[in-house]
Amino acid sequence: MVSDTQLYSAQRWLEHYDRSSKMRISGVKSRTIIGDLLSNFELDTTYKGNPVYYPFHTKPRSPVFLGVKLNPKLENYYTADVNSISKSYACYMINDSTDAILIGLGITTENVLEYKYHVVENDSTEIIPWSPIPKLEQNYGADRPYAFFGKFKAVGKQLLIEVVNTKNYSIRDGVIFDWRTNFRPVVNQIIVTTPNGYFNLNYRKLNRDYATKFDSVSGLPLDLKFPVDSINQFRLTFKSHPTIPYVVYLKQDIDGKIETKQIDYWLLKDYFDFSKDHFKTPGKYELIIQRANSLNYYGEENILRIPFEVLAPPPVEKSFTASQIFPFALGFLLITSTAFLIYYLNNKRKLIKFNRLKEKTELRLKSIRSQLNPHFMFNALNSIQNLMNKNDAENANHYLAIFSSLTRRVLNTGDQELISIEDEIHLLDDYLQMEQLRFGFKYTIDTDHMLNKANIEIPAMLLQPLVENAVKHGVSTLGGKGAVVVEFKNTGKTLILSVADNGKGFDKNTIGLENKGLGLKLSSERIALLNKIYSNQLITMAFNPVNSESTVTVTLNDWL
Amino acid sequence: MENISCIIVDDEVNNIENLGSLLARYCSGVTVAAKAINATDGIEFIEKYKPDLVFLDIQMPGKSGFDMLRSIPQINFEIIFITAYDQYGIQAIKFSALDYLLKPIVIPELKMAVQKAREKILAKQKNASIENLLDYIKKGQNGTPKIALPTLTEIMYVKVDDIVRCEASDNYTTFYLQNNEKVLVCKTLKEYAELLKPHHFIRTHQSHLVNIHFVKSLLKEDGGVLLLINLTKIPISRQNKENVKAMLSAF
Numbered sequence: 001m002v003s004d005t006q007l008y009s010a011q012r013w014l015e016h017y018d019r020s021s022k023m024r025i026s027g028v029k030s031r032t033i034i035g036d037l038l039s040n041f042e043l044d045t046t047y048k049g050n051p052v053y054y055p056f057h058t059k060p061r062s063p064v065f066l067g068v069k070l071n072p073k074l075e076n077y078y079t080a081d082v083n084s085i086s087k088s089y090a091c092y093m094i095n096d097s098t099d100a101i102l103i104g105l106g107i108t109t110e111n112v113l114e115y116k117y118h119v120v121e122n123d124s125t126e127i128i129p130w131s132p133i134p135k136l137e138q139n140y141g142a143d144r145p146y147a148f149f150g151k152f153k154a155v156g157k158q159l160l161i162e163v164v165n166t167k168n169y170s171i172r173d174g175v176i177f178d179w180r181t182n183f184r185p186v187v188n189q190i191i192v193t194t195p196n197g198y199f200n201l202n203y204r205k206l207n208r209d210y211a212t213k214f215d216s217v218s219g220l221p222l223d224l225k226f227p228v229d230s231i232n233q234f235r236l237t238f239k240s241h242p243t244i245p246y247v248v249y250l251k252q253d254i255d256g257k258i259e260t261k262q263i264d265y266w267l268l269k270d271y272f273d274f275s276k277d278h279f280k281t282p283g284k285y286e287l288i289i290q291r292a293n294s295l296n297y298y299g300e301e302n303i304l305r306i307p308f309e310v311l312a313p314p315p316v317e318k319s320f321t322a323s324q325i326f327p328f329a330l331g332f333l334l335i336t337s338t339a340f341l342i343y344y345l346n347n348k349r350k351l352i353k354f355n356r357l358k359e360k361t362e363l364r365l366k367s368i369r370s371q372l373n374p375h376f377m378f379n380a381l382n383s384i385q386n387l388m389n390k391n392d393a394e395n396a397n398h399y400l401a402i403f404s405s406l407t408r409r410v411l412n413t414g415d416q417e418l419i420s421i422e423d424e425i426h427l428l429d430d431y432l433q434m435e436q437l438r439f440g441f442k443y444t445i446d447t448d449h450m451l452n453k454a455n456i457e458i459p460a461m462l463l464q465p466l467v468e469n470a471v472k473h474g475v476s477t478l479g480g481k482g483a484v485v486v487e488f489k490n491t492g493k494t495l496i497l498s499v500a501d502n503g504k505g506f507d508k509n510t511i512g513l514e515n516k517g518l519g520l521k522l523s524s525e526r527i528a529l530l531n532k533i534y535s536n537q538l539i540t541m542a543f544n545p546v547n548s549e550s551t552v553t554v555t556l557n558d559w560l
Numbered sequence: 561m562e563n564i565s566c567i568i569v570d571d572e573v574n575n576i577e578n579l580g581s582l583l584a585r586y587c588s589g590v591t592v593a594a595k596a597i598n599a600t601d602g603i604e605f606i607e608k609y610k611p612d613l614v615f616l617d618i619q620m621p622g623k624s625g626f627d628m629l630r631s632i633p634q635i636n637f638e639i640i641f642i643t644a645y646d647q648y649g650i651q652a653i654k655f656s657a658l659d660y661l662l663k664p665i666v667i668p669e670l671k672m673a674v675q676k677a678r679e680k681i682l683a684k685q686k687n688a689s690i691e692n693l694l695d696y697i698k699k700g701q702n703g704t705p706k707i708a709l710p711t712l713t714e715i716m717y718v719k720v721d722d723i724v725r726c727e728a729s730d731n732y733t734t735f736y737l738q739n740n741e742k743v744l745v746c747k748t749l750k751e752y753a754e755l756l757k758p759h760h761f762i763r764t765h766q767s768h769l770v771n772i773h774f775v776k777s778l779l780k781e782d783g784g785v786l787l788l789i790n791l792t793k794i795p796i797s798r799q800n801k802e803n804v805k806a807m808l809s810a811f
Contacts, residue, residue, distance in 0.1 A: 374644070374645035375619060375644045375645045375646070376644075377644075377645070378644035378645050378662070378663045378664065379572060379575070379644045379663060381663065381664045382572075382574065382575050382578060382644065382663035382664045382665070383572070383574040383575070383578075384664070385578050385663075385664040385665065386574040386575070386577050386578030386581070389577075389578055389581040389582060389585075390577070390581065437574070438572050440573075472621070473621075476571070476621060477571075477598075477621060
C-alpha cells in the first residue's frame with residue numbers, strides 16, 4: 001500500500017506541475033504513477049473521491065529521483081527544502097520516531113554501477129561514506145527496477161542521504177529525514193536599531209537599561225521595556241534552521257484588550273526583523289516564535305517567547321522659560337569652551353614641545369660654549385688678589401683689566417654662534433694671559449698672514465676648552481718651561497686650528513675622551529652638534545699625542 | 561698669644577704667596593713652616609714639621625686635598641680647606657662641620673677660621689670631624705653618611721637616616737632623632753636644608769625640614785599637613801605644597 005506520503009514526494013520532481021490548475025495526482029493510482037513517471041508517458045490522473053480525468057503531460061525533472069515512504073499516519077511532515085547549488089533536497093520531519101524508506105527511481109540494472117550514495121548525520125558525521133547502491137527492487141507495481149537504499153531511523157537526529165551519478169555530478173538528488181522533536185528557535189543575539197544607531201541588547205553598557213535581566217540559558221531578555229518610538233526595529237538572529245521554517249506571532253495587551261496576530265508565517269532566514277510598526281502603541285507585548293504551524297500546536301518547550309513592554313512617552317515639558325534654559329545654556333557653553341580650551345592648550349603645548357626640540361640643539365650648543373670654568377675664574381681672581389697683597393698695583397690693574405675683558409667677551413659671545421678669528425684670538429689671548437699669571441708658562445698664538453682674520457668667522461669659543469685643557473693637563477706643573485702654541489692656518493678652502501703643548505701628552509693607551517678631561521669631551525660634543533647644523537662643512541677633531549708634546553687639531557673643511 | 565705653626569698646600573704659587581702674605585699681615589701668631597705645591601710634598605712636610613694647622617687646597621692636579629688626607633694615618637692637626645669652586649667638596653666639608661675658605665680669600669673669614677682653629681688646637685680636641693669627612697667622601701652621596709651637629713658643648717655625629725625631622729627656632733635648629741632624642745644646633749635650618757637635600761629631606765615649611773623616609777601620609781586638613789610615622793603632624797606652607805607633592809610622588 002502506498003500512502004499519500006509518497007505522492008507528495010513524487011510531486012516535487014514533476015515539471016509543469018501546477019498547483020493552481022486542477023491537476024492532482026491521485027493516491028489511488030499511485031503505483032502506476034511511480035512506474036510511469038520514469039517513462040515520460042502521458043498520465044491520466046484522478047482526484048481521490050472525485051473521479052474526473054485530466055490530461056497530464058509531464059516528464060521527470062531528472063533521470064533519477066528519490067521516492068520516500070513514511071508512516072502513513074504521520075502528520076505534519078512537510079517542511080522546507082534545502083538547496084544544494086542547483087538542486088533542492090526535500091526534508092521530512094518525522095516526529096513519531098517511525099522509519100523512513102528511501103528508494104531511487106531511475107536507477108536501473110543498466111546504470112546502477114554509475115551511482116553512489118552516502119548518509120550524513122546531523123550535518124556533521126558521514127555515517128555511510130560514498131558507497132555503491134545496496135540493491136535494486138521492483139515493488140509497488142513499478143514497471144522497472146529501482147534502487148532501494150534502505151529503511152532509516154535515527155531518533156532525535158537528522159539524516160541527509162545523497163545520491164550522485166559518478167559520471168555526471170549534475171545528476172544527483174538528496175533527501176533529509178529529521179527525527180528531532182525540539183525546534184525551539186535559538187536566538188543568537190538581538191540587535192536594536194534606534195533612531196540614532198544600533199546596539200546589541202545583551203550589552204548592558206549600551207542597552208540604555210531597556211533590559212536588565214536575561215535568561216541564563218537562552219540569553220533572552222526577561223524584562224525588556226522601552227519608551228514608545230525609541231526603537232525602530234529589533235533584529236533577532238537565529239541559529240541556522242534551514243529545514244525548519246518559523247512562524248512568528250505577536251500577542252499584545254493594550255489596555256486589557258488582548259489580541260494575537262501572525263506577523264510571519266514562513267521564516268527561513270537566519271534573522272527576523274521586527275519592525276516598530278508592530279509596537280507603535282504603549283502596552284504589553286509578547287513575541288512568539290516557533291516552528292511553522294498554528295499556535296498551541298507544539299508544546300511550550302518548542303516555543304520561544306519574548307515578552308516586552310512599550311512604555312508611554314515620558315511627559316514632555318511644553319516649553320521652557322528663558323530663566324529655565326539659562327543655566328543649561330550656560331553649562332553647555334562652559335563645557336564647550338572648556339573642551340575647546342583644553343584642545344587649544346594641548347595643541348599649543350605640542351607646538352611648544354616641537355619648537356623646544358628644534359631649539360634644543362642650539363641651546364645645548366650655547367650651554368656647552370658659554371661656560372668659563374668657575375675653578376679657573378676664582379683662581380684667577382685669587383692670583384690678582386696676590387698681586388694686590390704684594391703691592392704690585394700696576395700688574396694688579398693690568399690683570400684685572402684682562403680678567404674683565406675676558407669675562408666680557410665670554411658674556412658677549414653667549415648669544416653669538418659665530419665670531420671672527422680676530423675676536424677668538426683676543427679671547428684666547430686674554431685667557432692665556434690669565435693662566436700664564438697662575439702658572440707662568442710661555443705661549444704664542446700664530447696666524448697665517450694670508451688669513452682674513454677680521455672677516456672669517458668660526459664657531460665662538462671653539463678653541464678655548466682645548467687651550468684650557470693644554471694648560472690644565474699639559475703645562476700647569478711645568479712653570480717657566482711650559483709652552484703652549486695656538487695656530488690658525490689654511491690650506492685651500494680648509495681652515496686648520498691647532499693647540500699644542502709640551503706637557504706630558506696623552507697616554508696612548510687611554511686615549512678615550514673620558515680620560516682627557518671635561519674640556520675635550522665638551523669640545524667633541526660641540527663639534528658633533530655643529531656638524532648637524534653646518535652639515536656640508538664638516539668639522540673634525542684629531543689628537544696627536546707625542547711623548548713630549550700633544551697637539552689637538554680642529555679642521556674646518558670647506559670653510560673658507 | 562701662643563704661636564701656632566702651619567703648612568700651606570696649594571698647586572698655585574700665587575695662592576701660596578697670597579695666603580702667606582695675608583697670614584703675615586692679618587693673623588699674628590701663625591708661622592708658615594712650609595709651602596707645598598702638591599699633595600706629595602704636603603705629606604712629606606706634615607711628617608717633617610708636625611704643624612698645628614694645614615691650609616689645604618682641595619683641587620690639585622694628581623692627588624687632591626682629600627686624597628692627601630686619606631694617605632695620612634694619624635691626623636693630629638686642624639685643617640682649613642681652601643677651594644675656588646667645588647660643590648661636592650664643599651658639601652663634604654659642611655657635612656663634617658669643618659672650616660673652609662673660598663678664593664679669593666675674604667680677610668674677616670680667614671681671621672675667624674684661624675681663630676677657631678687656634679681655640680681647638682689649644683683645647684687639644686681630637687679631630688673627629690676629619691674621620692667623618694673621609695668616611696663621607698668614601699661612601700659618596702649614595703651612602704648613609706653621618707652628619708656633624710655642633711651643639712653648644714660638643715660635636716655629635718648622627719646618621720642621616722636617624723634624623724626624623726628638623727625644626728627652626730631663630731638661628732638655631734632642633735634635630736628630632738629616631739630615638740626621640742632632641743639636639744639643638746647653633747646653625748640655621750636653611751644651611752641644613754641645602755646640606756640634607758640630596759638625602760631625601762623635604763622643606764615643607766620655613767621652619768620645618770622632614771626626612772622623607774619617615775613620612776606616613778599627606779593629610780588634606782588645613783590645606784596640607786604631613787603625617788609622620790611617629791604620628792607627628794608637620795605643616796606644609798602654601799608655596800612648598802607642590803614641591804612636597806612632587807617629591808613624595810617621585811620617592
